[in-house]
Amino acid sequence: MQQQAPLHVLVVEDEVVNRDVVCHILNYFGHQVSAVDSGAAALSAVRRASFDLVVMDCRMHDMDGLETTRRLRAGEAGPSGITVPIIALTAQAFAVDRDACLAVGMNDFLTKPVDIDHLTLAIERWARRPHGGQHTCPTHADAGPCCQPGAAPKVFDPAVLAALPMVVDGSQSDYGQVVLDLYFKSLPAQLSSIQHAATSGDIQTAQRTAHSLKSSSAAVGALAMAACAADAEAHLCHGNQDMSHLPSRFDMEYERLCAMLGRQPDLMPESAVRPC
Template sequence: MQQAPLHVLVVEDEVVNRDVVCQILNYFGHQVNAVDSGLAALNAVRDAHYDVVVMDCRMHDMDGLETTRRLRAGEAGPGGIGVPIIALTAQAFAVDRDACLAVGMNDFLTKPVDIDHLALAIERWGRRPRTGQHVCPPHADAGPCCQPGAAPKVFDASVLAALPMVADGSQPAYGQVVLDLYFKSLPTLLGTILSAASSGDAQTVQRTAHSLKSSSASVGAMAMAACAADAELQLRKGNPDMSRWPSRFDMEYERLCTMLGRPHALLPESAVRSC
């Protein structure tokens, strides 16, 4: 007998990742609502019942860890105290997993999202009785989303082709839909990075590079994802030199647009040159 769909809340502030996760969950027959901030998540859980929450860890205003703390403290009513929460993050190290567990999350998945792992986690946590116990199966360190080695492809078409609704032909155009979303968001993300780098705002560069890393990997823009991952990693290590990032991001943007025949939107020229 077919099981009833689960009611899932997706909390993700990056538009491309949010859309991909929602479409995958819809594909598997679940009822999905999505919000783009921690505050909106608190309100959503207060207003409706959810079987499981998929929570981005790195959101701009209130991150996923703080949102989870508030849910577990009852700030969204009794529904937030026991609802299973699955962390979704581009950071794949044990220290990140431990931080998620410490605030009461139940499971830990990395971006770009693995479709099978997401589907299994939703079923595992969404259908088990709520006991208030927060247990996450062990994960080995996977490292950053873009591993060192051979130079990453400018664009890997197999990433979008592997989306289930594209692979089975039920929504063959979805790959182009999400790619359009990505290119629509790209000038804003890159413009923020370039402007922040030119003014020495390392925190904004690191935060925005984190978002760009995961959204780029989600659509197969692997060279851009690697560039963003490198920038984020260097800043996390405390390397304040941002002089090379504007020109490198601009170069990767031009390569990607050229390969896919997309218009190359003008980025802040002063920012590219000033570093």
């Protein structure tokens, strides 16, 4: 990938940690990257500029990646949106999710947290193909480190951030700490969202927040938090409406993570603070 001519890549991702990691990886390999945090912003970006490739999150708050792709393929953002290669990025690793992505006109399918080798191979597949080429899909569909069976996941695995290419070669040796800080900054609001959703019975918000936490936690190596989020999402996806246990479980993992890394838990809104 390092030998490719630079591409102009649009990253469409509403979760701040995942967006930052993907953008830094693409920048590391010499590509020009533009990033937006919503489907509506993606349509506007494609209307204004020409992109060689789009990396598209499948689940976003305003308009999901599937609907955004449908609109691009229908010409709502102009001719370039009809043919630009689109790589789906999703925390869901099932064949039905892959098939749904391809059915709306996406060209490839990758799971989160981002696997660097899979991302670079996908970009190589589509970088030099004529726009509008036949859809394909990688044979891998791993669920990521948070979902592997076996032993209980680690509270924190430093190897995840240490494996980022800019950290490995020392060109941005502090990036792991930068993205970890970004993750911790985002956590209180997400945990508060879980608390409010559980209190109000808002299953959709709870499921969406758990989905976001699953991928961002795995991306930084907070594997126990990622597993907790995956369990919560699965619990809600299977039609279970009891959310009373979710806030305490997430808070426990937050406290364990802070203790392991020597961080002081940030104060959350009063409604989200509960006794152990």
